[in-house]
Amino acid sequence: MRIHVCGEGGVGKTTFVLTLVKRFDAAIPVAARIGVRTERPYVVEISYGQRKIRLYDYPGQAEFREVVATNLAKELVHGGHALFIGDCSRPDTITGLERWAKLFDGVNVGRYMVINKVDVCDPDIGLIADVSSKIGARYLGAFTFLREPEHAARILRTLVYMVEAESVDIPSEGV
């Protein structure tokens, strides 16, 4: 199963992925990449039960938009699901998910949305409902990956459950 982790720079994508690496004893990543600026997706494979889950952590900075679109399109040939992450302390990162969602236009992927940094503010439920319906993503809730690492594991479990229950997995994805 492939999960494409999407969202603007600084929302907590790398925190999410690295938390899962620690939690599930995945291979130690090449380097801690929190705050690192690179155009390539950071790929991590973790074992979850019998499954192999590959997470693609794309850089969110504006300067990498074009190359991210190209890299994501290449990876989408192999299928996967989109996890959109917004930061409740920066509403522009939530509306910005509409731009990320366009990268998945016309592709049959499961779309899920979470909000991070609930430790520093209350999420704007109206905005979240609006954006999640516009991008066709199922909202999984508000979390804090930094303060509660278990939140990342909870999202992974929920994603696996929903993907398998909804059977939207693309059979050709050979992870």
Ligand SMILES: Nc1nc2c(ncn2[C@@H]2O[C@H](COP(=O)(O)OP(=O)(O)O)[C@@H](O)[C@H]2O)c(=O)[nH]1
């Ligand atoms: N307050 C708070 N900060 C967080 C949380 N998750 C991540 N951060 C911080 O947000 C910054 C950006 O995180 P990072 O994972 O690099 O974001 P990315 O650019 O989306 O990969 C870092 O300083 C993290 O420590 C959270 O739940 N709450």
Ligand SMILES: [Mg+2]
């Ligand atoms: Mg990052």
